[in-house]
Amino acid sequence: xxxxxxxxxxxxxxxxxxxxxxxxxxxxxxxxxxxxxxxxxxxxxxxxxxxxxxxxxxxxxxxxxxxxxxxxxxxxxxxxxxxxxxxxxxxxxxxxxxxxxxxxxxxxxxxxxxxxxxxxxxxxxxxxxxxxxxxxxxxxxxxxxxxxxxxxxxxxxxxxxxxxxxxxxxxxxxxxxxxxxxxxxxxx
Amino acid sequence: xxxxxxxxxxxxxxxxxxxxxxxxxxxxxxxxxxxxxxxxxxxxxxxxxxxxxxxxxxxxxxxxxxxxxxxxxxxxxxxxxxxxxxxxxxxxxxxxxxxxxxxxxxxxxxxxxxxxxxxxxxxxxxxxxxxxxxxxxxxxx
Numbered sequence: 627x628x629x630x631x632x633x634x635x636x637x638x639x640x641x642x643x644x645x646x647x648x649x650x651x652x653x654x655x656x657x658x659x660x661x662x663x664x665x666x667x668x669x670x671x672x673x674x675x676x677x678x679x680x681x682x683x684x685x686x687x688x689x690x691x692x693x694x695x696x697x698x699x700x701x702x703x704x705x706x707x708x709x710x711x712x713x714x715x716x717x718x719x720x721x722x723x724x725x726x727x728x729x730x731x732x733x734x735x736x737x738x739x740x741x742x743x744x745x746x747x748x749x750x751x752x753x754x755x756x757x758x759x760x761x762x763x764x765x766x767x768x769x770x771x772x773x774x775x776x777x778x779x780x781x782x783x784x785x786x787x788x789x790x791x792x793x794x795x796x797x798x799x800x801x802x803x804x805x806x807x808x809x810x811x812x813x814x
Numbered sequence: 815x816x817x818x819x820x821x822x823x824x825x826x827x828x829x830x831x832x833x834x835x836x837x838x839x840x841x842x843x844x845x846x847x848x849x850x851x852x853x854x855x856x857x858x859x860x861x862x863x864x865x866x867x868x869x870x871x872x873x874x875x876x877x878x879x880x881x882x883x884x885x886x887x888x889x890x891x892x893x894x895x896x897x898x899x900x901x902x903x904x905x906x907x908x909x910x911x912x913x914x915x916x917x918x919x920x921x922x923x924x925x926x927x928x929x930x931x932x933x934x935x936x937x938x939x940x941x942x943x944x945x946x947x948x949x950x951x952x953x954x955x
Contacts (some may be wrong), residue, residue: 648841654850659852663859673872673929680879681932712883712954714934717916725932807871807929809864810919 662790674772682726682774684711685799689729695782695795699731699741707742726753726771726802729795733782734793749773749802760810771804863897863923870894871920871929874909874939874949878918879932883953891947897922911937911946 670684688711699706707729708715718725726745729742743750753773778797781788817900821862870891871932898908902921910919919928 646867652845656852657850659856663856667859667862667865671872673876676876679878680876684879684933708934712934713932714916717930717932718867721930724857724930805930807868807927810926 631669632670660763673807674803674805675774677725677805678772678774680801681725681801682799684713685727685729685780685801686797688712689797690780691776693781695731695780695784695797700733700739700782705741711722718744723749724803724805726750726773726804728799728800729778730798732782732796734795748762749804750800753800755803771802773800773802775800851878860889861897863901864925866894866897867922867925868927870909870922870931871927872916873915874917874920875918875929875931876933877949878937878951879912879933881933881934881935881949881951885950887951888942888948889947889949890945891941892931892945894920895941895945896945905941908941909939911939930937931946 631727638747653801657803686706689699707713708718714717722744723746726749728743728745730738731741749771753775757775776799778799780797781792782795784793803812815930817885826907870889873889877889881887894908898921901946903921908923911917912919913955917928917930919926921927934954937949938952939947939949942948948955
């Protein structure tokens with residue numbers, strides 16, 4: 627009891643803790659924690675880089691088979707990339723600022739064939755600008771899109787007068803995603 | 815007039831403190847109250863439904879993007895169900911996959927979060943046993 631009394635009634639130093647400085651410390655700690663939590667939870671769970679890599683993977687895997695370029699890609703001038711890769715054309719046409727992709731093929735003579743290109747030109751330009759600066763892994767442009775760019779060596783058949791030969795070409799794919807998602811309302 | 819020592823103004827003249835000794839008690843109670851409120855606020859923020867809505871919507875959309883026809887996925891949706899029950903959201907409205915717009919919407923609170931996918935498949939989903947969310951991917955007929 628005596629100890630308890632000393633604990634609560636010992637006046638030495640008690641007043642010092644209730645000073646203006648202690649309240650200042652509490653305010654700083656409180657504001658710091660609140661600001662930290664608000665910043666943390668307002669930051670989006672960013673899936674743009676993952677999405678651009680998935681898009682790249684889908685395109686690369688549907689245009690090649692066991693290291694060979696699909697024959698239609700070279701032979702056909704009207705290849706429907708959306709149908710071939712099971713990608714919905716309508717949403718790429720209506721949401722040009724969300725996704726972007728571009729596919730080119732360079733044969734062994736480095737002749738370029740444009741296979742497909744869709745999405746906003748601004749995204750492409752920004753990705754190319756970043757590419758020139760040498761960052762080919764996680765490219766981010768001012769608008770916020772994240773790009774994936776890869777060159778893959780692929781084999782292809784060349785049907786000439788002397789018969790069929792296997793040559794090496796390069797498949798160049800650039801993809802970008804700028805999708806952040808959105809909060810919905812009661813109605814939608 | 816007695817000369818005031820430096821620092822007494824800010825840190826207080828000990829002689830002038832309360833005689834009752836309840837100052838320390840009030841100090842402890844105020845501190846406990848302050849840190850309890852702060853802790854509860856941080857706890858409730860970290861468990862807010864919108865965090866799960868966004869995470870689940872993006873996870874489901876990316877799974878659909880990466881999937882091949884014929885696949886089916888099971889995702890542990892227990893935390894989502896917990897939040898939906900807390901907010902009294904009808905089970906059939908929790909996950910909506912809009913194939914026309916290629917949009918996944920997850921609704922665990924009054925609002926919701928939607929995220930789009932780009933693949934062109936038939937996608938269906940349901941919440942199965944043990945709060946597993948089942949996603950089935952099929953070729954478009």
